[in-house]
Amino acid sequence: MAARGVGLLARLPLCAQRRSRVQRPSCRLLCCPGTVAEDLQREEPLSGSAETGSEDKTSKKRFFEVQKERREQAQRTVLIHCPNKISEKKFLKYLSHHGPINNHFFYESFGLYAVVEFCQKESISSLQNGTRTPSMGMEAAIPFRSRFFNLKLKNPSNQTSEKSCVQSSDQLPPSSKKLFELLYYAESVDDQVNTLLKEFELTEENTRLRYLTCSLIEDIAAAYFPDCIVRPFGSSVNTFGKLGCDLDMFLDLDEIGKLGTHKSSGNFLMEFQVKNVPSERVATQKILSVIGECLDHFGPGCVGVQKILNARCPLVRFSHQPSGFQCDLTTNNRIALKSSELLYIYGALDSRVRALVFSIRCWARAHSLTSSIPGAWITNFSLTMMVIFFLQRRSPPILPTLDLLKTLADAEDKCIIEGNNCTFIRDLNRIKPSGNTETLELLLKEFFEYFGNFTFNKNSINIRQGREQNKPDSSPLHIQNPFETSLNISKNVSQSQLQKFVELARESAWILQREDQDRPSSSSNQPWGLAALLLPSIAKSKSPSKNKKEKLSSERIKNLLESIKSNRTENPTDTNGKRTISSQT
Ligand code: CTP
Numbered sequence: 138m139a140a141r142g143v144g145l146l147a148r149l150p151l152c153a154q155r156r157s158r159v160q161r162p163s164c165r166l167l168c169c170p171g172t173v174a175e176d177l178q179r180e181e182p183l184s185g186s187a188e189t190g191s192e193d194k195t196s197k198k199r200f201f202e203v204q205k206e207r208r209e210q211a212q213r214t215v216l217i218h219c220p221n222k223i224s225e226k227k228f229l230k231y232l233s234h235h236g237p238i239n240n241h242f243f244y245e246s247f248g249l250y251a252v253v254e255f256c257q258k259e260s261i262s263s264l265q266n267g268t269r270t271p272s273m274g275m276e277a278a279i280p281f282r283s284r285f286f287n288l289k290l291k292n293p294s295n296q297t298s299e300k301s302c303v304q305s306s307d308q309l310p311p312s313s314k315k316l317f318e319l320l321y322y323a324e325s326v327d328d329q330v331n332t333l334l335k336e337f338e339l340t341e342e343n344t345r346l347r348y349l350t351c352s353l354i355e356d357i358a359a360a361y362f363p364d365c366i367v368r369p370f371g372s373s374v375n376t377f378g379k380l381g382c383d384l385d386m387f388l389d390l391d392e393i394g395k396l397g398t399h400k401s402s403g404n405f406l407m408e409f410q411v412k413n414v415p416s417e418r419v420a421t422q423k424i425l426s427v428i429g430e431c432l433d434h435f436g437p438g439c440v441g442v443q444k445i446l447n448a449r450c451p452l453v454r455f456s457h458q459p460s461g462f463q464c465d466l467t468t469n470n471r472i473a474l475k476s477s478e479l480l481y482i483y484g485a486l487d488s489r490v491r492a493l494v495f496s497i498r499c500w501a502r503a504h505s506l507t508s509s510i511p512g513a514w515i516t517n518f519s520l521t522m523m524v525i526f527f528l529q530r531r532s533p534p535i536l537p538t539l540d541l542l543k544t545l546a547d548a549e550d551k552c553i554i555e556g557n558n559c560t561f562i563r564d565l566n567r568i569k570p571s572g573n574t575e576t577l578e579l580l581l582k583e584f585f586e587y588f589g590n591f592t593f594n595k596n597s598i599n600i601r602q603g604r605e606q607n608k609p610d611s612s613p614l615h616i617q618n619p620f621e622t623s624l625n626i627s628k629n630v631s632q633s634q635l636q637k638f639v640e641l642a643r644e645s646a647w648i649l650q651r652e653d654q655d656r657p658s659s660s661s662n663q664p665w666g667l668a669a670l671l672l673p674s675i676a677k678s679k680s681p682s683k684n685k686k687e688k689l690s691s692e693r694i695k696n697l698l699e700s701i702k703s704n705r706t707e708n709p710t711d712t713n714g715k716r717t718i719s720s721q722t
Pocket residue numbers: 370371372373377378379382383385472473474476477516517518618625626627
């Protein structure tokens with residue numbers, strides 16, 4: 138496909154001309170000078186996600202290996218609220234009295250925070266032993282000793298003149314102006330889709346912070362259940378998470394049940410005396426109720442705790458203030474963890490999968506098809522299933538069906554949870570890559586065409602078989618849960634929300650189709666390709682005539698262009714003081 142925006146490009150400085158390879162600004166990276174930093178920079182990210190835009194030939198880690206490593210890493214990590222002006226060198230020197238540091242980074246979220254990973258777990262008890270509980274003056278402190286600390290300067294007046302030399306990592310997605318700018322200067326729709334992925338995917342630091350948050354919550358739950366595990370699941374771990382997504386976690390008590398089973402030799406069998414309750418559900422409600430109270434009363438940084446115990450899947454919802462994550466805590470949600478593993482596999486099989494899912498997720502968010510508030514809207518999880526299903530339907534298929542992944546499984550992969558067969562091959566390296574070479578541009582267009590014309594009133598979406606099936610009930614949108622096959626993951630979606638999705642999909646297909654035939658010229662300064670799809674919707678006006686559609690579309694394009702122009706003149710430097718793209722017109 139032809140290079141885009143050449144007219145403007147020719148007038149840009151060389152650094153800006155490399156725009157299509159735009160990387161994250163360096164402020165997103167860790168800043169760790171000295172020996173600690175050298176170790177850090179050699180470290181490979183653990184995420185195990187596929188490279189975008191090129192096939193990753195290296196051996197890919199299994200999901201549970203990534204989980205284990207991340208969890209172990211988080212257990213050696215502490216979170217420290219720091220004074221705004223701090224010398225990084227002195228800070229690291231001070232902490233290294235407790236043991237060698239493997240990795241660290243700073244971030245800002247209503248204050249400066251440091252995430253510090255020690256090489257050994259023992260360093261944490263050493264640090265805790267040298268830490269005091271604050272005296273609160275009029276208030277009283279609950280003396281809970283966690284891994285979340287507050288660092289104070291002994292003599293602030295001496296150090297306020299000291300220049301802070303800390304660079305913090307960015308935990309936020311790009312502003313829409315910045316995003317539109319990046320998309321505008323991309324070379325092709327494929328380039329745009331990959332750029333969007335790079336800008337929105339979870340960073341290494343954000344992923345570390347998610348596992349650390351689970352680990353901190355685990356410490357609190359461990360007061361009652363010493364061998365429990367708090368496991369993250371959903372988009373925080375399945376490689377489809379956008380910066381800012383919620384943190385889903387569950388309290389895994391299964392491991393506790395397994396402990397002690399091998400010691401039952403001899404004539405006797407010892408059991409714990411326990412309280413009995415009428416059902417698993419009641420047990421879950423009681424456990425979550427107490428953990429919720431604990432988080433509320435003793436959990437440093439846990440605020441706005443809500444116990445939602447009458448939901449189908451009872452949960453405790455809260456904000457973890459220092460990380461900024463909205464957290465949902467459930468119990469024994471192993472099936473959801475298994476579906477996270479399945480998505481992790483699909484995301485790693487082909488570099489186009491995550492790229493396409495991120496574009497569709499951003500498109501849906503831009504048009505308010507999805508929301509952070511629960512309701513009759515389609516969810517990101519459902520959208521991901523739709524993309525997977527669509528990619529299974531290509532010829533040749535880009536993704537295998539779940540049934541095929543099941544036939545490739547060996548004895549070790551066998552997994553039955555609560556009577557549901559959740560077996561599939563877990564070793565990514567044994568799945569043959571697809572021979573399909575379709576471009577992201579084509580796939581994006583065809584996705585909208587496919588679902589703009591899908592017979593939602595008759596058929597259900599089923600990634601297990603990779604083909605449409607008759608809907609078993611009358612819900613407007615039916616997407617079969619891959620493991621609990623009697624459940625519809627989009628049961629909440631109303632007819633009007635589905636209709637809105639269909640209209641927007643048709644409109645988007647139409648915009649891409651029109652561009653194909655009548656591409657805006659490179660000097661027209663119009664948002665194009667993916668950027669044109671992310672503009673505010675016109676679908677609200679019911680079935681606009683073609684002329685009206687074109688007029689409205691060009692109006693919103695004009696508005697957006699104005700905002701890009703004004704942004705460029707208003708804000709020629711980014712937050713790091715680096716020059717951003719300038720039109721120099
Ligand atoms: N889940 C499910 N059935 C549903 C909804 C959710 O099995 N009807 C499981 C999925 O494994 C999903 C996880 O619960 O990934 C978390 O749900 P949710 O937070 O809604 O979706 P995410 O995939 O985490 O996406 P988002 O980024 O929007 O949080």
